Amino acid sequence: MRITPLTFIGLGLAAIFAILGVVTLPSTALAQGCAMCKTALDGPVDPLTEAFNVSSLFLMATPYTVVGTVGAWIYIASRRHQRHLEHDASGDDDTVHEL
Amino acid sequence: MAAPRRLTRTGSVLRVTDTGAHITASPISNARLAMVIFLAFESMFFAALIAAYLVFRLRSAIWPPSDLPQLPLAVTWMNTGVLAISAYTMRRARAAQRAGRRDELARSLVATAALGSLFLAVQGSEWARLVGHGLTLSTGMYGATFYTLIGCHGLHVLAAVVWLLVVLARAQRSRFAAPVRVPLELCAIYWFYVVGLWAALFPLVYLL
Numbered sequence: 001m002r003i004t005p006l007t008f009i010g011l012g013l014a015a016i017f018a019i020l021g022v023v024t025l026p027s028t029a030l031a032q033g034c035a036m037c038k039t040a041l042d043g044p045v046d047p048l049t050e051a052f053n054v055s056s057l058f059l060m061a062t063p064y065t066v067v068g069t070v071g072a073w074i075y076i077a078s079r080r081h082q083r084h085l086e087h088d089a090s091g092d093d094d095t096v097h098e099l
Numbered sequence: 100m101a102a103p104r105r106l107t108r109t110g111s112v113l114r115v116t117d118t119g120a121h122i123t124a125s126p127i128s129n130a131r132l133a134m135v136i137f138l139a140f141e142s143m144f145f146a147a148l149i150a151a152y153l154v155f156r157l158r159s160a161i162w163p164p165s166d167l168p169q170l171p172l173a174v175t176w177m178n179t180g181v182l183a184i185s186a187y188t189m190r191r192a193r194a195a196q197r198a199g200r201r202d203e204l205a206r207s208l209v210a211t212a213a214l215g216s217l218f219l220a221v222q223g224s225e226w227a228r229l230v231g232h233g234l235t236l237s238t239g240m241y242g243a244t245f246y247t248l249i250g251c252h253g254l255h256v257l258a259a260v261v262w263l264l265v266v267l268a269r270a271q272r273s274r275f276a277a278p279v280r281v282p283l284e285l286c287a288i289y290w291f292y293v294v295g296l297w298a299a300l301f302p303l304v305y306l307l
Contacts, residue, residue, distance in 0.1 A: 051157035055150040062146040066139045073135065074127060081126030 155240045168232040178221045185214035186294040215260040
């Protein structure tokens with residue numbers, strides 16, 4: 001795609017409108033959550049509050065656990081693959097099969 | 100003349116030339132990577148269900164509610180054992196496939212499918228008994244969360260059994276030759292995932 005001066009002006013205007021929108025929006029409106037959750041969690045620490053907290057922590061931790069596990073698996077597989085390649089390239093591989 | 104291609108243990112393809120070996124494949128096959136990404140999505144789906152279950156479980160002092168039937172613990176323990184054994188037979192099937200032992204591969208696949216079906220049958224009969232005692236999907240949050248969580252897992256086991264039967268049929272058609280290698284690998288990954296998932300759900304729902 002060729003970038004023209006008109007593209008720059010368009011992007012600049014979009015950025016200005018985005019910044020203005022974020023700055024001028026009332027922060028109280030952004031801070032509103034689910035009315036039921038807010039009412040329940042604003043009160044004293046009770047089993048429901050504890051349950052919400054534990055559940056939230058669990059949900060926050062899960063993506064990191066999943067991505068970390070997949071990343072570790074890829075890393076370990078890559079290391080193992082590299083070791084096998086070095087072993088194969090050394091010429092003393094007894095498990096090589098012709099396709 | 101084209102250089103000979105070789106397939107190593109890891110599935111990498113090497114092109115051997117006068118100047119040495121050149122790597123032409125990635126360390127992880129696309130199929131396995133796709134399967135793992137799919138299972139990552141599945142994990143998030145079950146995480147959402149577990150989080151919802153935790154909210155209802157932890158806020159209740161008495162669980163299950165006193166007017167509802169207790170979950171069948173002894174039978175479910177045995178059913179957990181059945182699923183664990185199925186993971187072992189699947190592992191044997193994979194090892195037999197890699198070693199080229201076709202008879203053992205066939206036996207292990209049939210055993211795995213039978214154990215998975217047994218797990219589903221026992222779960223189904225227990226569900227029928229619970230419904231008979233008044234625990235249904237509409238019996239408050241207890242029934243809703245129990246049937247949703249365990250039901251979703253049951254559906255996954257059913258999908259795994261169907262998948263395994265398809266792999267078994269394909270393997271029999273090709274007389275357990277090489278073409279089933281990748282489908283069997285993927286099916287095994289999915290099977291282990293379903294068994295591992297039960298290892299997390301069983302203590303959460305039945306023991307906590």
